[in-house]
Amino acid sequence: MRRPTALALVAVLGAALPAAVEPAVSPPDRIVSFGSLPRGWFEAIPRDVRKQARIVTLTSGQRLAVAPTRNGNFCEAFRSFGGCRARPGYFRGRIYPMVGASTTARNRRVIAISGSVIAPPDHTLYLVHRDGAVRRLPLTYVTRPIDAGFFYASIPQNRQRGPSAPVRIQLRRGQTVIESQSVGIPPRR
Secondary structure (H helix, E strand, O other), X not given: OOOOOHHHHXXXXXXXXXXXXXXXOOOOOEEEOHHHOOEOOOOOOOHHHHHXXXXXXXXXXXXXXXXXXXXXXXXXXXXXXXXXXXXXXXXXXXXXXXXEEEEEEEOOEEEEEEEEEOOOOOOEEEEEXXXXXXXXXXXXXXXXXXXXXXXXXXXXXXHOOHHHOEEEEEEEEOOEEXXXXXXXXXXXX
16 A cells, blocks of 8 residues: 655645745744753643643744653643644554644734754744745754754734735745645634
């Protein structure tokens, strides 16, 4: 039985790149050693991994806790939300993506986007807006045992809704789109 590959995902998700790229005002990606990070956790991280949790300060200034799991995956938690991520691939009939993104919305506006990328540091993450504008999202990579990049981006007020709202996140390697995900407003609770 054939397993889906990253190339198959590109074929399914589309590899067209938008033309307009916003000016490069975001800081560059960076790599931090898991072992050098301070110990600590936030409420949203599962109890069973709190002893191993470390605090990461992202290039955006936001902080999150990360912790390895026994099965080789990891958990992440921003202050009020978090969860555990499986490594990308095909497992038990499900495809696990390379990008795990969450949106924060208020009054039907996307005000922030955050999450993780399970890919080597030679990949770049972009936020694509409905009007075709593209914004690079800086990643903070954490070394083994986490081996993932993390991001948090506030959305400017004039880009939170309507024709310039964010619609897609793209993980690229060079000019090739490796993975693409829709960005939307979470359902009301």
